[in-house]
Amino acid sequence: MLTATGVVAGYGEHTVLRSVDLTVTPGRITGLQGPSGSGKSTLARVVALLHPRTAGTVTVDGRSVTGSGYLAPAELRRRIGMVFQSPRAATDPRWTLRQVIAEPLGAARRSATRQRVAELAEQFQLTDDLLDRYPHQVSDGQLQRACLARAVALRPAYLVCDEATAMLDPSTTATIAQLVRGLADAGTGVLAVSHDRALLTAWADHVLDLHDLHADARTSWES
Amino acid sequence: MTSELTAVPRAIDRSRWRAPVTWRPARVPGGRRRWVLPLCVGVLVVLVLFAVVVPWVAGIDPRQTALADANQAPSWDHWFGTDQAGRDLVVRVAEGLRVSLLVAAVCAVVATVLGCVVGLTAAVVGGRTDRVLMRTVDGLNAVPHLLLGIVIAAMWKGAILAVIASIALTHWTQVARIVRAQALTVRTRDYVLATVSLGGSRRQVLVRHLLPAVAPQALLSVALLLPHAVWHESALSFLGVGLPPDRPSLGTLLEDARTRILVGQWWTLVFPSLALIATTAAVAGLSAAARDRLLPHRRTEVGVGGAA
16 A cells, blocks of 8 residues: 555645645556646646655555655655656656666666566557667657556556646547556556546546645535 | 760669768768868878977077077978077977977866766766865866966976966866766666666766766867867967967967957967968867767767758
8 A cells, every 4th residue: 555644745835735644555547636736636646756755655565765866765655656748858868768668677786687678668659660760760659658568667566647648639549548457457546636527437446636635625525 | 965865764784783871962961071180180290390390400409599580481491481589490399389288288188087087077077076076176167267367377487297287177077077077968868777777987987978978078178178288388488388489389379360460460479370270170070070080979979961
């Protein structure tokens, strides 16, 4: 279980999340829905240990995490994969797709990098020709598949997709959604963030509204 | 004739069709730019050989005066002519180029490395360190750098190391600001966040993403600082705190030429200037080629822009 309890986070003076609770269960796709600017991405980044929180706890499989970013333990960061909204922004323009996918393997000093890259390439339908191209030479959908491959290269227990399909056309969205569904069926706990309720309804096992996750909203709703 | 005027659609040769590798027009990449790199390398090699071999082969002391041969125009005996003390300008220019290139290259590299270290430290560490470093840079920038350079050079008058220090220590600040700005924009990109998410350390982000991102800027600053350092060295020499007058450098030669050109001795200006221009142009061409190679996504932009 990947859980966030009483998370308060924001940007400087501006608090976006006021005590939010969230649980991501292995093997299921948890949809997180909310309007633009409501703090979905902030919550996704807090859960992925990339954004600092001013209060609250995040636990990964029972282990409570202190700090975020570089300060969070590397092995816990590796347990949570992250896919970003814009694959262009999420890939170094100087790297070929092969280097992009191999990055986590090199960083974690895993052996048999080549074999794992070949495996991932097959899983995410990336041909050898595509692997040797730079990000500006492939389409958004192809690049997002590479980002997905990078995110799961180290076989994380959880995957956070922050508006991962927002830049893509319907058929590419379907491909990505299907690939993520396959990962969930294999046991990965997925947090799918989107403002698109229709997509989440079709894609996720259950859909949560960010507004309802706030402690104050919950009490007013329960009372 | 008619075939050119009437638009006859040519059959598409399917066997030669393949997915476009880049978005630039196929004609642009090779054609115009392919000769630039070999030309630049060639020019630099010739200049360096000239600077190294001529003083060695000629066997003439560049400081040896021969007043009987003073102020001669270029001739078979003296290809570049002679100066007011009868010294052969081929030897003087070669010797001057050697000294200037050495001083300029060391200055440019030292200033760039210093600027990169300070800029990257400020960007990566951030917080108070960033503020202290950048205010130091602002403070140094507030002092006219020639003035500061004169003070440093004057402390060890005539020493080549003092000239290098005076130029390098006054020119790293610009590099530091540019590198810091570039590193700051890269530091907050999603791909750096992705590296962090994949368990990457600060060092890995620095080595994999930040250094390659600032390397083109650093190369460019080396290229821009090279000619600037030559001019600075000449300014210091002119003000009497640089290299001694008996030590030829492109700076001191051009300083000589400044007065000689008024009495029509064009050769004293033309040959040192040619050496300076050829050096700086070749270095600039090299750095442009290197930048294109380091920034693959820039190639298309340059290609498209160049085609227009």
